[in-house]
Amino acid sequence: MLSFLLRRLLHAGPTLLGVSLVAFMLIRLVPGDPVLLMLGERGGSPEAVAQLRHNLGLDQPLYMQYWHFIANAATGDFGNSVVSNRPVWEEFTDRFPATLELSLVALLWAVLLGVPIGVIAALKRRRWMDYVLMSVSLVGYSMPIFWWGLMLILLFSVSLGWTPVSGRISAAFDLEPWSGFYLLDTWVRGLGWAGFWAAVNHMILPALVLGTIPFAAIARMTRSSLLEVMREDYVRTAKAKGLSFFQIVFVHALRNALIPVVTVIGLMLGMLLTGAVLTETLFSWPGVGRWMVASVLARDYPVLQSGVLLLSVLIVAMNVLVDLLYTWLNPRLRGNV
Amino acid sequence: MKKSPWARLCENRGAVVSLVLLSVWVLLAILAPLLPLNPPAQIFDGEQLKLPMWNEGGSSRFPMGTDDLGRDLLSRLIYGAQISLGFGFLNVVASVLIGGTLGLTAGYFGGWWDRLVLRMVDILMALPSLLLAIVVVAVLGPSLWNALWAVTLVALPGFIRITRASVLAEREKEYVQASRAFGAGALRQMFKTILPNCMAPLIVQASLGFSDGILNMAALGFLGLGAQPPTPEWGAMLADSKAYMETASWLVYWPGLCILSVVLAFNLLGDGLRDAFDPKL
Numbered sequence: 001m002l003s004f005l006l007r008r009l010l011h012a013g014p015t016l017l018g019v020s021l022v023a024f025m026l027i028r029l030v031p032g033d034p035v036l037l038m039l040g041e042r043g044g045s046p047e048a049v050a051q052l053r054h055n056l057g058l059d060q061p062l063y064m065q066y067w068h069f070i071a072n073a074a075t076g077d078f079g080n081s082v083v084s085n086r087p088v089w090e091e092f093t094d095r096f097p098a099t100l101e102l103s104l105v106a107l108l109w110a111v112l113l114g115v116p117i118g119v120i121a122a123l124k125r126r127r128w129m130d131y132v133l134m135s136v137s138l139v140g141y142s143m144p145i146f147w148w149g150l151m152l153i154l155l156f157s158v159s160l161g162w163t164p165v166s167g168r169i170s171a172a173f174d175l176e177p178w179s180g181f182y183l184l185d186t187w188v189r190g191l192g193w194a195g196f197w198a199a200v201n202h203m204i205l206p207a208l209v210l211g212t213i214p215f216a217a218i219a220r221m222t223r224s225s226l227l228e229v230m231r232e233d234y235v236r237t238a239k240a241k242g243l244s245f246f247q248i249v250f251v252h253a254l255r256n257a258l259i260p261v262v263t264v265i266g267l268m269l270g271m272l273l274t275g276a277v278l279t280e281t282l283f284s285w286p287g288v289g290r291w292m293v294a295s296v297l298a299r300d301y302p303v304l305q306s307g308v309l310l311l312s313v314l315i316v317a318m319n320v321l322v323d324l325l326y327t328w329l330n331p332r333l334r335g336n337v
Numbered sequence: 338m339k340k341s342p343w344a345r346l347c348e349n350r351g352a353v354v355s356l357v358l359l360s361v362w363v364l365l366a367i368l369a370p371l372l373p374l375n376p377p378a379q380i381f382d383g384e385q386l387k388l389p390m391w392n393e394g395g396s397s398r399f400p401m402g403t404d405d406l407g408r409d410l411l412s413r414l415i416y417g418a419q420i421s422l423g424f425g426f427l428n429v430v431a432s433v434l435i436g437g438t439l440g441l442t443a444g445y446f447g448g449w450w451d452r453l454v455l456r457m458v459d460i461l462m463a464l465p466s467l468l469l470a471i472v473v474v475a476v477l478g479p480s481l482w483n484a485l486w487a488v489t490l491v492a493l494p495g496f497i498r499i500t501r502a503s504v505l506a507e508r509e510k511e512y513v514q515a516s517r518a519f520g521a522g523a524l525r526q527m528f529k530t531i532l533p534n535c536m537a538p539l540i541v542q543a544s545l546g547f548s549d550g551i552l553n554m555a556a557l558g559f560l561g562l563g564a565q566p567p568t569p570e571w572g573a574m575l576a577d578s579k580a581y582m583e584t585a586s587w588l589v590y591w592p593g594l595c596i597l598s599v600v601l602a603f604n605l606l607g608d609g610l611r612d613a614f615d616p617k618l
Contacts, residue, residue, distance in 0.1 A: 011459075018460035030476050138608075142601040144552055146559045147575055147593030150582060158583050274465030278556055292468055293560065296475040304472060312463045319463075 004327065008320045016309075016316060020073065023308040024066050027301045052082075056302065069305065078306035083298050088306040092288065097180025098168060099280070099287030103272035105183075105203055106211035111265060114215045118222025118261075119254065125227065134223065140216030149209040149282040156205060163205050166284035170198045206283040210276055214268045221264050226257040259329045263322050270318030274311040342537070345613040352609025355602040362599060366418040375399070375409035377416040378567040382407060386585050402587050404578060410588065413569035414595055420570045421551050421599060424485050428550035429543050431489045436496025437539060443497070444504030445527050454501070458494045466491045470553060474562040481570065484563035488553045492546055499542045503535035537614035544607035548600040555596050571596050 035053045053059050056079075057068055072079065078088040114137075121133040157165045168182050169175055173195050178188045183203070186195035229235065230253055238248045277289035284290070288311065295303040346352050365372075375381070375398075387403040388395040389410075395402060401411040443454035461469070473487035507513060508531065516530045557563035558572025566573070571592040578588035 014456065015459040015463050018456060019463050022460060022464065026472055026476055138604060139597070139601060142548060142552075142597060142604045144555055144559075144572075144593055144596045144600065146556060146572075147589075147596065150575070150579065150589055150593070154582055154586060154589065271465075274468060277465075277467050277471065278559070281560065289468070293471060296471055296562075299475075304475075308464065308468065308472060311465050311468065315465065316463050 005320075005324060008323055012316045012320060016313060017070070019312040019316075020070050020309050021066070023305050023312075024069055026308075027305050028062070030299075030301075055080075056082075073306065073309060078310065079302040081295075081300055081303045083295075083300045083303075088303050088310075091291065091303065092307065092310055094180075095286060095288045095291050097177070098182075098285060099273055099276055099289060101181045101183065102203065102206055102210060102276060102279070102285060102287060103269060105207040106272060107214055107265065107269055108211075109207065110211040110215035110218055110268075114218030115222050115258070115261065118219040119226060119249075121219070122223045122226040122230070123249065130223075133219070137216040137219040140212045141220065143212055143216075145209050145212060146278045146282055148212060149205070149279060152205050152208060153282075162201075164202055165205075168199065168202050168286065169195070170202075173198055206279050206285055209282070210272060210279040214265075214272065217264060217268065218261060221261050222257065225260050226253060229253045229257040232256075259326070262329060263326050266318060266322035266325060270315045270322075273314055273318070342610075342613040346609055349609040349612060351605045352613070355605035355609065358598060358602045359606070362418050362422060362602075365415050366422050369415050369419060372415065374412040374415060377412045377569045378408065380407050381409070386581065389587050401591065402585075404574075404588055405581055405585070408567075410591065413574060414571075414591055416569045417571045417574065417592065417595060418599075420481070420564060420568065421554065421596070424481065424554055425547050425551040425599075427485055428489050428492065428554070429546050431485075432492040432496045432546055432550075433539065433543055435489070436493045437500050439493070440497040440500025440502075441504055441527055441532060441535075444501040445508060445523070445531065451501075454497060458497050461490070461494045467553065467556060470557060471560065471562060474557060479562045479565060481564045481568060484554055484557040487557065488550050491553065492550060496539075496542060496546065499538050500535060503538050504531055507531050507534050541607055541611045541614065544603055544610055548603035548607070551596065551603070552600055 035049055035056070035058060050059075057065050060068075069079075076089060078092070080087055081091055084091065117133050117137065121130045124130045124133075153165050156163045164170065169186070173186070173191055175182065175185055175189055175191065175195065178185045182199040183196065186192075186199050189195070191198075226249075230249075232253075235248060235253050238252045243252075274289070276285070276287055277293055279285065280287045280290035281293055288307070292304070292307050292311075294300075295307060381399075381403065384399065384403050385407040386405055387399050387407075389402040390397050390400045392402075399409050399411070401409075401414065404410055404413070439454050439457075443451040470484070470487035470491050473490060474483050477483035477486065513526065513530055516526055521530060554563055555570070555572030555575075558570045559576045561573070561576060564570030564573045566577070574592040575589065578585065578592070582589050
């Protein structure tokens with residue numbers, strides 16, 4: 001197991017180096033002088049331009065710039081935002097809990113609903129129940145979520161007035177973050193039910209939108225995986241032994257059917273953490289996705305360069321974890337590692 | 338007798354529905370200039386935010402109403418199909434050509450080239466996909482064509498991996514050995530001998546790639562990084578009408594439904610194709 005982990009980590013190293021090179025080069029491919037572009041809207045004297053160029057290290061040769069970028073990143077220094085002048089790492093850690101909380105809640109409902117629906121569809125295969133459930137998940141899977149979010153806002157916020165449309169909590173609550181998870185912090189800071197409810201209320205629609213595609217993917221995956229497992233020999237053996245249908249499905253088949261589903265869930269989380277761009281933009285959710293889009297629009301190149309790298313580290317780490325989980329869950333693979 | 342994949346596809350209700358739906362969209366897109374429609378970019382002064390004709394105050398002159406600038410919504414939706422399907426098609430063609438070639442050569446030659454291609458795939462997959470597209474568009478500048486390159490770049494890893502995996506499965510089979518014995522060169526072996534046997538997963542991937550590409554292009558349009566005004570692209574139309582959501586909800590319903598219907602159709606078709614090629618489930 002340990003050697004497997006080491007091998008995966010060794011493999012991840014060059015990938016992350018490649019990612020850092022791509023992030024580095026992308027920013028430098030921008031036509032025109034990035035310093036002038038960055039100062040564009042803010043203006044600047046020649047001295048200010050020279051100063052910024054020097055601060056960003058852009059007056060050095062490319063290979064030196066790249067070396068500084070990765071050497072500093074390795075020590076946890078990801079540069080400063082041009083817009084806020086704060087360290088990129090601080091800006092990232094400020095926003096990351098918001099994204100993590102939203103992603104976890106989205107994934108939670110996606111799993112809690114997706115797995116049972118997949119199981120029911122598989123057990124009712126080729127019956128109307130299967131068709132209805134699979135149609136629902138196909139629609140969910142095909143959903144342009146930015147439009148789905150607009151429709152939900154139109155219904156729940158505009159027409160019914162049930163939920164707020166933006167932010168994480170009402171302005172009336174002055175919440176000093178503790179963990180950055182508002183569902184938790186409202187309790188820690190003693191805002192009680194009212195505060196907690198406000199946080200939940202702000203969370204419902206974004207989490208519903210963000211979890212839609214994972215829900216659909218999990219339901220489809222669970223169904224096809226369970227159907228495949230039900231044809232395996234050991235299931236036939238279990239049937240021949242005269243076990244009850246319930247025992248066959250829930251004790252023997254489902255456990256194995258869920259192995260690929262678990263890996264999909266793990267990969268989904270990696271995607272959600274970084275891919276909440278649309279949902280966060282739509283609901284003004286102060287997370288990393290919205291931060292990256294804002295940095296693109298503001299041409300905040302240090303943030304883009306380091307932000308892309310940080311998010312990629314997350315994805316790669318998530319993939320390694322999923323691999324480990326997969327081998328741990330699947331005893332047949334343990335011998336090979 | 339074994340049925341052909343096409344025959345199996347025609348027995349799949351979902352696939353047939355999707356084929357019909359897609360044919361309608363393709364016909365609408367191609368015939369748009371011949372239909373009696375107002376020009377999609379023409380602004381009718383004094384006709385801003387007209388309701389659809391089935392509402393009170395609507396007129397048959399603008400069957401689905403007009404947007405905030407006074408442009409015909411029906412016409413913009415139909416011309417929007419040209420953009421979504423057209424660029425979705427270009428995205429798939431580019432992905433198949435580039436991703437397919439990379440996957441085919443990587444799987445066939447192996448060695449350092451295979452490792453290089455796989456490393457590129459790893460790097461691309463480690464980058465957050467929509468974010469990568471956004472950064473690429475930010476670098477190239479927001480436009481429909483740049484959005485196409487960005488979305489294609491994001492789609493490549495899937496195509497490379499699928500092609501490579503099926504080439505690896507075929508490469509050592511006897512018919513490939515036989516063609517080598519008959520003196521077939523590398524090019525002939527790759528494209529004439531191996532590739533035709535790798536088509537099934539590639540076709541499925543192409544159908545699913547269509548829906549991913551259309552969704553991603555629309556998302557970029559929605560973020561203002563794809564099609565620029567006055568291009569009638571569905572995602573961009575949604576972004577434009579967001580501000581009028583409460584008063585002119587019809588402007589928000591229809592572009593989204595158009596995107597959903599096309600994406601849904603391609604996903605259904607992809608599912609149907611997979612079952613048709615691989616009928617074990």
